[in-house]
Amino acid sequence: MHFAFTEDQDLLAGAVREALRAECTPARVRASWEERQPALWTTLAELGVLGIEIPEAHGGLGLSACDWVLVAEETGRVAMPGPVVETLALAPLLAAEGDALLDAVLRGEAVVTVAPEGAYVPDADLAQGIYRIRGDALFRVDNPSIESVKSVDGARRLFRVEGDLRAVPGDGGAVRRRATLAVSAQLLGLADVLLETAVGYAKERRQFGKPIGSFQAIQHHLADALLKIRFAKPVVYRAAWSVASGSEEADLHVSMAKYYAAEAAEVACRKSLQVHGAIGYTFEYDLHLWMKRVWSLRTSWGSPADHLRRVGDAIL
Secondary structure, three states: OOOOHHHHHHHHHHHOOOOHHHHHHHHHHHOOOOOHHHHHHHHHHHHHHHOOOOOOOOOOOOOOOHHHHHHHHHHHOOOOOOOOHHHHHHHHHHHHOOOOHHHHHHHHOEEEEEEEEEEEEEEEOOOEEEEEEEEEEEEEEEEEEEEOOOOOOOEEEEEEEEEEEEEOOOOHHHHHHHHHHHHHHHHHHHHHHHHHHHHHHHHHHHOOEEEHOOOOOHHHHHHHHHHHHHHHHHHHHHHHHHHHHHHOHHHHHHHHHHHHHHHHHHHHHHHHHHHHHHHHOOOOOOOHHHHHHHHHHOOOOHHHHHHHHHHHHHHO
């Protein structure tokens, strides 16, 4: 059995990385804290990311979770604003149900979003379709009233949403699995860039006439983060295969992915902050953009404790 991504999958992820590196710069992400950056969402639509799991007959790329998990990782690397996770989770459902919103969503002209019942809803102020999940049931929120709530990450806008819940066809459990997988992949990308940033700083910052990266204590911090990331990645990729193949253990594997990815990203935050020292605490330093996205996503679609409990229940 071949346990690696194909050349096409790697090329797709590489193309998305290059495009987002050019367009979704730290300056653009920082600007999105104050004002929406709709051109970034248009970029995702033009790359085909918003319809990556939509059948070609409906205008998508017709790929699977094994293909988009790397793409989701790249959107995490750049702390992409907007409901990327929610769109990846909902778009296949819109296609299956023939929703009239689908074409506009694929063009980046309409937005859909979803959250578990009782949770804050990302980007509800932009959405033409707001959905809720209760168990494995899916509901659309009719006549929504929204109230903005403060988020630790200003580029990830959250809302308290009330309205009339209307049951709609579709598997809410499948939507939840895709969303949790996408968040896990984004956390991997965030962890990667946090570690890369810390390594770069350790090479440049000098103390006692030497780069601080030459000191064993700093090397240990960086190695700790690297190990967490290296262990988390195959767990997330296995979850992607389980989701794509419809495995009976997909829920278990997705919970393991979220736990490992969240823990890896949290360690990368701590170690990167430790390596940077005082400058890492300043808001003006770009490290904050990634750390605050990690802290925001860590509990999104279930906290690490929630998912660890689910894994324990499945084992015992």
